[in-house]
Amino acid sequence: MRICLTAVCLDFVQGVGADSQGVMSKRTARMMEEGSSSRHNISGGSQRSSPESTRSLRSEDLSVVNENGRAYPNDTFFMPCDSQEQTRLSILHRVFLNALGGQLTTAPLPSTIERILDVGSGSGDWAVAIALEYPGAEVVAVDLAVWDVEAAEEDAKQRLDEQGMHDVELPEVTWEIADLDMWGPVEHVEVTVEEGIEDEHVAKSVTGLNTQEGGKGRANSVQSNRSSRRESWRRSYNPPSRRGSVNLGWNFSEPFDFIHIRGMKGAFAYWTGVYRECYANLVPGGWLEVVDFQYHIAQPDSVMREVFINFHAVASKSGYPVTTTHLQREFFEAAGFEEYEMIAIDIPLGAWPGDDENHTLGKMHLVSLVESIEATALRSMTKHAGFTKEEVQERCGDVVQELLTGVHDQLETSFRFVRARKPLNDDK
Numbered sequence: 001m002r003i004c005l006t007a008v009c010l011d012f013v014q015g016v017g018a019d020s021q022g023v024m025s026k027r028t029a030r031m032m033e034e035g036s037s038s039r040h041n042i043s044g045g046s047q048r049s050s051p052e053s054t055r056s057l058r059s060e061d062l063s064v065v066n067e068n069g070r071a072y073p074n075d076t077f078f079m080p081c082d083s084q085e086q087t088r089l090s091i092l093h094r095v096f097l098n099a100l101g102g103q104l105t106t107a108p109l110p111s112t113i114e115r116i117l118d119v120g121s122g123s124g125d126w127a128v129a130i131a132l133e134y135p136g137a138e139v140v141a142v143d144l145a146v147w148d149v150e151a152a153e154e155d156a157k158q159r160l161d162e163q164g165m166h167d168v169e170l171p172e173v174t175w176e177i178a179d180l181d182m183w184g185p186v187e188h189v190e191v192t193v194e195e196g197i198e199d200e201h202v203a204k205s206v207t208g209l210n211t212q213e214g215g216k217g218r219a220n221s222v223q224s225n226r227s228s229r230r231e232s233w234r235r236s237y238n239p240p241s242r243r244g245s246v247n248l249g250w251n252f253s254e255p256f257d258f259i260h261i262r263g264m265k266g267a268f269a270y271w272t273g274v275y276r277e278c279y280a281n282l283v284p285g286g287w288l289e290v291v292d293f294q295y296h297i298a299q300p301d302s303v304m305r306e307v308f309i310n311f312h313a314v315a316s317k318s319g320y321p322v323t324t325t326h327l328q329r330e331f332f333e334a335a336g337f338e339e340y341e342m343i344a345i346d347i348p349l350g351a352w353p354g355d356d357e358n359h360t361l362g363k364m365h366l367v368s369l370v371e372s373i374e375a376t377a378l379r380s381m382t383k384h385a386g387f388t389k390e391e392v393q394e395r396c397g398d399v400v401q402e403l404l405t406g407v408h409d410q411l412e413t414s415f416r417f418v419r420a421r422k423p424l425n426d427d428k
């Protein structure tokens with residue numbers, strides 16, 4: 001499979017790839033073999049006159065940041081980009097697929113679709129799968145981090161083999177490295193932990209974040225230490241200042257028929273700007289799909305809820321809220337989109353469902369959550385709220401303990417799939 005590289009990638013890979021503890025080793029080797037002839041502007045289209053006209057990263061901008069034993073793609077994104085995270089993303093991809101009964105998207109795509117963009121493509125599983133489903137389309141997958149996308153390709157190939165489809169060639173995906181974050185007026189920063197959390201109990205307790213003593217939750221194995229540990233979470237937050245540099249926009253060389261954004265809450269500071277870029281980079285009649293999820297944490301006095309609330313508060317104050325506010329209709333309409341539709345599907349979390357299908361799904365979902373708890377909280381809470389790695393790990397260990405001992409049985413996650421369309425008559 002061809003891997004299209006920006007010049008940026010090559011410089012980056014040759015400079016720091018071998019030292020990082022991320023997942024880039026395989027892809028690094030491949031990139032270096034392919035050599036310096038692979039020079040592409042973002043999305044591989046026509047050459048631009050000025051390198052300043054693209055948001056593709058320059059080599060000096062890219063480096064993997066190692067913190068607390070995890071590798072991160074930059075200084076701001078809260079999730080790591082190492083092999084542990086890649087595995088989690090691949091598991092979660094199967095959960096997303098399952099939520100849609102095996103479908104990759106809710107957007108009504110024509111079989112003749114020509115160009116598809118996957119924003120924040122992560123492990124690459126979705127991009128490889130959509131390329132297989134639409135072999136005539138050019139699929140461009142963009143991410144801030146270098147992932148082992150060959151693992152996704154090998155996995156897809158293996159699945160084809162298992163189905164006896166030995167002759168089917170994997171279509172090419174164009175893998176690009178770029179920072180697609182946008183920033184602008186500080187309109188989305190102080191969001192709304194309440195809006196994001198939705199669960200009535202959780203929302204109420206957010207208001208009293210620093211004083212709440214907890215309710216009368218049921219006793220369990222982690223209950224005894226809770227009061228003293230709760231104290232340690234009452235600290236003031238120390239959010240970083242927002243960036244103020246010029247924002248150049250995405251500037252892809254050709255528009256897309258479909259843009260897909262999944263699991264990106266907390267990745268973008270300014271969703272209004274991101275949706276504007278989506279709109280500008282779609283053909284008239286093109287579809288945007290944005291997918292994310294939100295937990296309904298019913299246990300009023302659980303460590304999980306407490307960690308969750310604190311994490312939400314820190315994320316909002318850091319300028320990168322982890323709510324699903326960006327899925328609301330107003331955001332899409334403000335950018336010019338029409339035909340907004342949201343599909344919400346509740347997926348069980350844990351092995352509690354009685355029927356086989358949901359039991360397996362819930363277990364798979366649980367594995368991905370257990371893998372994500374520490375990964376999600378570690379950077380935010382150490383960097384922006386002054387906790388030590390050990391404190392965060394201890395707390396996250398308690399959450400895992402709750403999950404494994406059934407404290408959160410009946411827990412479900414609301415997966416939301418939003419699709420919206422650029423009007424057919426807008427050829428701007």
Ligand SMILES: C[S@@+](CC[C@H](N)C(=O)[O-])C[C@H]1O[C@@H](n2cnc3c(N)ncnc32)[C@H](O)[C@@H]1O
Pocket residue numbers: 073077079081089093119120121122123126142143144145178179180181261262263264267268
């Ligand atoms: C939670 S993962 C989701 C991955 C994938 N969309 C999926 O559903 O499996 C978020 C991804 O967004 C990428 N990302 C974060 N900030 C980004 C940015 N500013 N520009 C491009 N990608 C970004 C991360 O590197 C990571 O791969």
